[in-house]
Structure formats: structure tokens, C-alpha cells
Amino acid sequence: MSSKKATIALRGVHKTYGRTTALDGLELDVREGEFFCLLGPSGAGKTTTLKTVAGLELPDSGAVLLDGADMKGVEPYDRGVAMCFESYALYPHKSAYDNLASPLRSPRHRLPAAEARERIGAIAELLGISALLDRPVGRLSNGQRQRVALGRVLVRPARAFLLDEPLSHLDAKLRQQMRAELKAIGAVQHTTTLYVTHDSVEALALGDRIGVIREGRIVQTGTREEIWYQPYDTEVARAFGRPRINLLPGAVTADGGFRSADGKVELPLRAQATPGMDVLVGVRPRDITLTGPGHELTGTVYVTEVLGRAIEVTVRIGELHVSLVAPRSEAAGLRPDDPVRLSVRPENLLLFEADRPERPGRRIGTR
Structure with missing residues (x-):
């Protein structure tokens, strides 16, 4: 199968394991050459989605399409996709080099030895494992094994890469470095990539687009800007950003503004909602300042963390606690119980229906 990049589509895919529903009518579109991140918590259906695309799991119903062609009855080997498992799946008795070379020695992807060495060398250098190639896999650390497993996928000509949490076993510094390398690899390879992660920072850093999956369904798909500024509901809003978004409970006033339950916080709203409606106002910590223009709120410092x-800075306003992130030059002298003034721009406020037991509160659009 050729190495030209492919589109990936899932149409109404259902998959159950006994009484557990893994995929519940999943709809997904990955564009040609796109680096698409699938974000969700453990058990959301991320890995099952990848295995279904790869042909390692068969859907109970629905269709998997590669370049518009239905993959029903097409064996994994014939789909032209390369998958990296979180569990490495390496040959423990072979060297790192031989593990990287194994796809290029198969009848389908066989390359002349010199060309294979050149390809392996380039990928090993990108992944920072050039010095490890002669070492047996059994003598590598978990992080090194994970990079070898990723490299074994990337050396192989493929229409699409399917990457299942490929950085999860790396330490924080190496993860950050590898995120940058992965983006570079994507630009070099120009290969459609479906990348699974539970890390929102990773999704924001890597994804051309992001799909948020929950309980076997795609809740929202969009660019990082769309997901950040227009989250579908409070759960999507909470998933992105550290510190987490502030969600302030209250109600819509008669004049279309917002008032907290204790009346201590009043905010103008750009979104139109029914007066008296129970809502949550969302404002990200980095959109609140201690200086500058905007609507002013007054409170007292509750706690600070460098x-x-x-x-x-966490500020107490009546019964509410509001977090913000400020430069050290502005916040270094703040102590608990100090009075502070906060500024919030109305255009940075998000409005949601109040959370319900059965579902998160959905975003209410702007005027």
C-alpha cells in the first residue's frame, strides 16, 4: 500500500464489551495530513477508537473509512496504518536498532539495507536515541523503550499514524521536549496522525484540531482556539487550562447581567439568557488581572502559590473563591486577607447553563 496520506472517518461506530459500551455511535473525521488529537479521560473510548481504525477491533455497527473506502473485511496489515501502543510491544531479546528495523524487513515494507539505515538514523536522531541503537531493549529505561516503540512506527511508510499515549511514560521535561519533536516529525513526514492523550496540555500543544471524547462519543471537535474560547460545556471548559477555569454559580438578572447567589459578585454578560435562569459564569485565571481595564471586583486574598x-492568587469574594494568575512583579507582596481589586473584561466571560446531575452545563452563545 502506498505511503500517501489518508483521511480517516468513523461513521456511527458502536462497540460493546459485554455490558460495557466502549463506543456509542462515534462520529469522527480526520483530514488528510492533519495531526488530530483525541482527548479524554481513562475509559472514554480513546484506545478502542484507535484499534477500530487499525482493524484490531471490529465495530458492532457503523463504518470505518480510510480515504473514503470502507474498511469492512480489510485486514489490519492491508490498511496502511501504523500504530504505536502505550504498552511498547517491542521484541525484548532484540536491540533497539533491530526493533526499529523490523518493519523495514517485512515483505510489504522491505528497504535496501543502506536506505533502511539512513531512515532509522534520521528517526533515532529526532527521538534522541541514536546512542542506544546497539543496546538490548531489556537494558533500556521505560522512557527509552517508549521512544524506540514510537520510532518503530515512524520509520515505516504509512498512510496514517495511530499513536496511543506515546509520551505517557516519560518524565515531565522529556515529555515537553518530545512534544516539540513530535510536531517537527509531523511536519517532516506529512502523514495523517490520530494521536490519543488524556493530557490537555499535550492536546493543545500538538493538535491541528482536537476531538474531546466522553463515554464513547465525540463531545466537541475544533481547533485549540475554538475549544479554549468556545467550549461545548462545563466539562470541556474544566478539561483545558491550569489552573482550572473559574465557574461562578448564580443567576441571570432582570437586565441580562449576572449575580452570584450571595449578591457579592455582579458581572455584565455578552451572552443572552433568560432572566432568573441558573447559570455558571466561566472566566479563566489568566483572563483576570490585578491591574488594567475591565469590570472591577473587590475581595481579599485567600492563598497564593508561586x-x-x-x-x-486565590481571592475570596463573599462565598466564592476566584483564582487568577499574575506576574510575580504584581503579586509577590500579597498576603492572606490583603484587600485586592480584580479586573475582568466582559468579552472574556463564558456563560453556561447550571450543571445538572445528568449532564454538564452547556455553553450559552454570545449575542
Whole structure:
């Protein structure tokens, strides 16, 4: 099968294991050459989605399409996709080099030895494992094994890469470095990539688009800007950003503004909602300032926490606690119970229906 990049589509895919529903009518579109991140918590259906695309799991109903062609009855080997498992799936008795070379020695993807060495060398250098190629896999650390497993996928000509949490076993510094490398690899390879992660930072850093999956369904698909500024519901809003978004409970006033239950917080709203409606106002900590223009709120410092060059400040306003991130130059002198004034721009406020037991509160659109 050729190495030209492919589109990936899932149409109404259902998959159950006994009484457990893994995929519940999943709809997904990955464009040609796109780096698409599928984000969700453990058990959301991420890995099952990848295995279904690869042909390692067969859907109970629905269709998997590669380049518009239905994959029903097409064996995994014939789909032209390469998958990296979170569990490495390496040959433990072979060297790192031989593990990387194994796809290029198969009848389907066989390359001349010199060309294979050149390809393996380039991928090994990108992944920072050039010095490890002669070492047996059994003598590698977990992080090194994970990079070898990723490299074994990337050396193989494929129409699409399917990557299942490929950085999950790396330490924080190496993960950050590898995120940058992965983006570079994507640009070099120009290969359609479906990348699974539970890490929202990773999804925001890597994804051309992001799909948020929950209980076997895609809740929202969009660019990082769309997901960040227009989250579908409060659960999507909470999933992105550290510190987490502030969600302030209250109700819509007669004049279309917002008032908290204790009346201590009043905010103008750009979104139109029914007066008296129970709502949550969302504002991200980085959109609240201690100085500058905007609607003013007054409160007292509850606690501060240093975050490198910035400081997270939690402010008590009546019964509510509001978090913000401020430069150290502005917040270094703040102590608990100090009075502070906060500024919030109305255009940065998000409005949601109040959370219900059966579902998160959905975003209410702007005027």
C-alpha cells in the first residue's frame, strides 16, 4: 500500500464489551495530513477508537473509512496504518536498532539495507536515541523503550499514524521536549496522525484540531482556539487550562447581567439568557488581572502559590473563591486577607447553563 496520506472517518461506530459500551455511535473525521488529537479521560473510548481504525477491533455497527473506502473485511496489515501502543510491544531479546528495523524487513515494507539505515538514523536522531541503537531493549529505561516503540512506527511508510499515549511514560521535561519533536516529525513526514492523550496540555500543544471524547462519543471537535474560547460545556471548559477555569454559580438578572447567589459578585454578560435562569459564569485565571481595564471586583486574598515566573492568587469574594494568575512583579507582596481589586473584561466571560446531575452545563452563545 502506498505511503500517501489518508483521511480517516468513523461513521456511527458502536462497540460493546459485554455490558460495557466502549463506543456509542462515534462520529469522527480526520483530514488528510492533519495531526488530530483525541482527548479524554481513562475509559472514554480513546484506545478502542484507535484499534477500530487499525482493524484490531471490529465495530458492532457503523463504518470505518480510510480515504473514503470502507474498511469492512480489510485486514489490519492491508490498511496502511501504523500504530504505536502505550504498552511498547517491542521484541525484548532484540536491540533497539533491530526493533526499529523490523518493519523495514517485512515483505510489504522491505528497504535496501543502506536506505533502511539512513531512515532509522534520521528517526533515532529526532527521538534522541541514536546512542542506544546497539543496546538490548531489556537494558533500556521505560522512557527509552517508549521512544524506540514510537520510532518503530515512524520509520515505516504509512498512510496514517495511530499513536496511543506515546509520551505517557516519560518524565515531565522529556515529555515537553518530545512534544516539540513530535510536531517537527509531523511536519517532516506529512502523514495523517490520530494521536490519543488524556493530557490537555499535550492536546493543545500538538493538535491541528482536537476531538474531546466522553463515554464513547465525540463531545466537541475544533481547533485549540475554538475549544479554549468556545467550549461545548462545563466539562470541556474544566478539561483545558491550569489552573482550572473559574465557574461562578448564580443567576441571570432582570437586565441580562449576572449575580452570584450571595449578591457579592455582579458581572455584565455578552451572552443572552433568560432572566432568573441558573447559570455558571466561566472566566479563566489568566483572563483576570490585578491591574488594567475591565469590570472591577473587590475581595481579599485567600492563598497564593508561586508558579515559576507567575503567582496563582486565590481571592475570596463573599462565598466564592476566584483564582487568577499574575506576574510575580504584581503579586509577590500579597498576603492572606490583603484587600485586592480584580479586573475582568466582559468579552472574556463564558456563560453556561447550571450543571445538572445528568449532564454538564452547556455553553450559552454570545449575542
